[in-house]
Amino acid sequence: MTDPSPIQLAARVLAGLARVGGTLATAESLTGGQLAAAVTAVPGASAVYLGGVVSYATSVKTSVLRVPNALVAAYGVISPECALAMAQGVAALTGASYAVATTGVAGPDRQEGRPAGTVHVALLTPTGHRLLALHLGGDRAGVQESTCREALAALGGLLAERPAP
Amino acid sequence: MTDPSPIQLAARVLAGLARVGGTLATAESLTGGQLAAAVTAVPGASAVYLGGVVSYATSVKTSVLRVPNALVAAYGVISPECALAMAQGVAALTGASYAVATTGVAGPDRQEGRPAGTVHVALLTPTGHRLLALHLGGDRAGVQESTCREALAALGGLLAERPAP
Numbered sequence: 001m002t003d004p005s006p007i008q009l010a011a012r013v014l015a016g017l018a019r020v021g022g023t024l025a026t027a028e029s030l031t032g033g034q035l036a037a038a039v040t041a042v043p044g045a046s047a048v049y050l051g052g053v054v055s056y057a058t059s060v061k062t063s064v065l066r067v068p069n070a071l072v073a074a075y076g077v078i079s080p081e082c083a084l085a086m087a088q089g090v091a092a093l094t095g096a097s098y099a100v101a102t103t104g105v106a107g108p109d110r111q112e113g114r115p116a117g118t119v120h121v122a123l124l125t126p127t128g129h130r131l132l133a134l135h136l137g138g139d140r141a142g143v144q145e146s147t148c149r150e151a152l153a154a155l156g157g158l159l160a161e162r163p164a165p
Numbered sequence: 166m167t168d169p170s171p172i173q174l175a176a177r178v179l180a181g182l183a184r185v186g187g188t189l190a191t192a193e194s195l196t197g198g199q200l201a202a203a204v205t206a207v208p209g210a211s212a213v214y215l216g217g218v219v220s221y222a223t224s225v226k227t228s229v230l231r232v233p234n235a236l237v238a239a240y241g242v243i244s245p246e247c248a249l250a251m252a253q254g255v256a257a258l259t260g261a262s263y264a265v266a267t268t269g270v271a272g273p274d275r276q277e278g279r280p281a282g283t284v285h286v287a288l289l290t291p292t293g294h295r296l297l298a299l300h301l302g303g304d305r306a307g308v309q310e311s312t313c314r315e316a317l318a319a320l321g322g323l324l325a326e327r328p329a330p
Contacts, residue, residue: 026198026219032205033191033198036219040197043273043305051225053218054191054201060216060259064229093229094222108208140208 006038006145009152014039016159017048017098022126025096026052027065027086029077029103030119035148050094055086065089076112077103080131083122091124098159099124100151106140117143121151123158130158171203171310174317179204181324182213182263187291190261191217192230192251194242194268195284200313215259220251230254241277242268245296248287256289263324264289265316271305282308286316288323295323 004012017024026036036052039045055061058077062069067077067085075081086101100123107116119134132154136146169177182189191201201217204210220226223242227234232242232250240246251266265288272281284299297319301311 028198028201031202032210033193033201033217033219034205036193036198036221037196037202040199040219040221040271041306041309045197046221049221051219051221051229052198053229054198054205054216056201056205056211056214056216057259064216064218064258094225106205141206144206 003149006034006148006152007041009149009156010038011042012156013152013159014042014045014048016156019164020159020162021165022048022097023095024049025090025094025099027090027099027101028052028054029056029061029086030106031102031144031147032056034144035100035102035151038148038152050096053090053093061086065093078105078112078114078118078120079103080120080122080133083120084129084131087122087124087129097126098155100155102147102151104134104147106143108140116140119143119147121147121154123151123155125158130154168314171199171313171317172206174314174321175203176207177321178317178324179207179210179213181321184329185324185327186330187213187263188261189214190255190259190264192255192264192266193217193219194221194226194251195271196267196309196312197221199309200265200267200316203313203317215261218255218258226251230258243270243277243279243283243285244268245285245287245298248285249294249296252287252289252294262291263320265320267312267316269299269312271308273305281305284308284312286312286319288316288320290323295319
């Protein structure tokens, strides 16, 4: 038995969103579009997925997603605070009821003094949020894919616990 | 000899941008993040890639990328006019000097009366723009990947023609 692929996990997330009547947006730094790509690889994604922002440069995090400059100065962009602000920013931009945000170090170089594989994920729901702090092994591609898998698995699990409206 | 992968084509684009001193942003509809993912799969992408918007829902094209509602009403979202407006929108949002935008029908269903494989790509440069109208075969995944490949190959070619500053 092999691990489910990001696309299989995304299909479970989309089914969960359809069941609870939610919509989804993504805000990505280190995954650089891979999370959105996994979601939109699933036929029918447009029924619940609104879109997302790839905020690779810090300037895009602050200008497009409205992550406060003071937050970046205080905590850095490799932080749970930044992940949550990114999720809140993309939910506000798109009007989605659920949002996923990723920030971290894909590598190979360290960033903000953190080693490759240091990752923060924020999941925003209509009633609250969850933060995941990950310390992943592997090369650049492995860190990016593991982040997508962990984020989608966590969101799928969280949706499975919610009652249908 | 096999076709170059989107990641190989992205590496050529990033090298071209570094040579001419340009920066890049992406605006994606049918490719849903795959274009950004190809670019950010290349180590060192952050030197020239600022970020992008996955404007999957029409509401995200108009609210985040500022594609005029009147343009959507007149031409639809599967149009060269929409592709160009998306590229202009993401360049304005991010401050990038080059932008690539994709819009079209990944399938399997038709959209706005157009069959799967109907795709428009806009390439925005500091001195003008190019529009590509594609009619691609293949399934959903094939249409998405072919769009990324054609867009990146065209941008790489265009950059290769430009003199270094």
